[in-house]
Amino acid sequence: MADDRSPSPRADVCVVGAGPAGAIVAARLAEADYDVVVLDAGPRFDLEDREAQLDAHIRPGVESEAAKTPREGVEGLWGMGSERDAYTSSGPQGYPLNAARVKGVGGSTLHWQGMVMRLHERDFELHTRHGVGTDWPIEYADLRPYYAEAEHELGVAGADDNPFAPPREEPFPLPAFPPSHSDSIFAEACEALELPMHSVPNARNSEPHDGASACVGYGTCKPVCPSGAKYTAERHVARAEAAGARVVDRAPVQRLEHGTGGERVEAAVYATPDRTEHRQEARAVVLACGGVENVRLLLLSASDAHPDGLANASGLVGRYFMDHCFAGVGGRVDRPTRQNHVGFNTSECHALYDGTDPLPGVKLEFLNYAGPSPVIQALRADDWGDSLLGDLRESYGTHLAVGALVEQFPRAENRITLDRSTTDDHGNPVPDVRWSVGSQTRAAIERANEVQRAILQELDAEIDWVVGPDATGPAFHHMGTTRMGTDPESSVVDPNCRAHDCDNLWIAGSSVFPTGGAMNPTLTIAALSCRLADRLDDWL
């Protein structure tokens, strides 16, 4: 049955994409006794291979199982980069799309770091408060109960110690990871600079939870957690399957086909590895394949009734592509900083988030992995013996770094389109990413750098690197390309995440975010998926 990729004869819901957005919807609806089929373009990755993937990550020359598949262009641990994943990047700033995503059961949570914080109240009303961007059609209060559900779904380890966080009533499901030694060093400087530090909510088990181990400190959260302590959407896929859902891997959806008049999607047309096409019919379709592929699939589904792409009467499908920009400063101090024991952060600071200097949100992160790891450096060194040991001792031990995520306001020129001059392994036009960093974001990055420098200078650190506006890159959070709103002329989906132009088409994931704040998006993705599942349940 596992290899049966034929369509189910009857499905209530077809979910396209087995990342967190789709898997949570699938699990919840399957547990509500709906017949659910999930189609994913990528493979299942065997949990038994995670230690081998760790090996491939640390040791040069070792290939992961995914990369051993004879496909040209594949890089990294998760099989991305072949003709299947072709894309172009034509904007003023290049966008490394295939480093930013994973196709497969679990989606990008397979390689994510796992930081999960709620958006702040200001993020939902940016235009009303500050006259920039747009407002969400829902308020924080609407999403608040779903945030609580999402924290349980992801098994979030956290503490209610953030003076800047939006209101909450329920405790986090798991206790927070205690602060690191380097956090205690930063605390001295942050206290002097009146920058309150607080814990990081992590989708990572601080104690055994949901059938998975507690974190054991491999230190390689990104790109792979061998212990299973870090949440991946494989947990929800397993739940969905236990409740009767079918999850079909290596089944890239080619297009969505609608019925007469174009008001309803009839089927998702997908291909299988033997290159045959199948039609999975369903009463409702949930598109959940990320902020880039959601767009491509809608545009590939253009028809006489939807000449500019399915659900694109507004012309906004693909527009307002947003990411978070990285800003950082690193240096060395004259005392041990104890870095690279774990691969996640334990403290951050939201003090720069809600004000007007800068206006774009800035979230400061105190890194626990600044500077090189001795074992990784040793395996790439051109020396050995005492000389290598001396180099490692010189390199390791006194690094500190403060990173930041910086908000991008939605801009119509940042967009995903189809590049019809390039095709994927099925002959479909590939996505083109046009991305740039706006002037307000550049200014906010500079402001973040000022604060980061001040923190390190307070510690008498010797600063040896700065990532500012010219060197910034994306944090790999794809948002905004099928934005949510009440007006069909200025948005793609309604406040329930149902397409304005198609009665039974729903969109899950961060592509529906009207603005993106500067918080890692997955908790909000999960909360919206919990909410979407409720709404779809009512609709069905």
Place this chain on the structure above:
Amino acid sequence: MDLSRRDALAVLAATGAVGVAGATALGDGRDDVDTADPPVPDDTLATLVAVAETVYPDTAESVEPFVETYVAGRLDGDSDYRDGVVATAADLDATARDWFDTPLTDLDRSTRDRLLRDLAVDIADPAPDGNLSARTRFYLVNELLYAFYASPTGGRLVGIENPIGYPGGIESYRRAHMEEQDEDG
């Protein structure tokens, strides 16, 4: 700095070559780990120990039992990898005999070091199917450096008792200093 069989088992457990429970059960004093495959040939082992004594810091002691234990676990159940290690060790030893009329194991440390550098192993990109330099870097030098610096004892020499790749728990990142080492570890 005394390496132990326990160090070797700790690294093996981290990579899945030996179950964590097995690593706990197998303490110092065991001659080898339980293996499904025949023992690693003596000449292969001797070559690996000779390379380890070259690429490890001077302060490393008890290298032989550490390497024996690590290699036995690492090669068990992975015949392709085992074949690569055995063949590369044999080829490296043949090169030593060709260049110096002496087995690698009989060369002094500085001559072994020169042999490896003359082969450009120090700057080679490690590759399991490359030339002798690339294979030596992959199967011998990097394997041994990984065993050393991913172990708590090797990591301690640099200042980190819970190096990346070693599941050393979630206490060490909170400490201001390295914890005192267990007397038996």
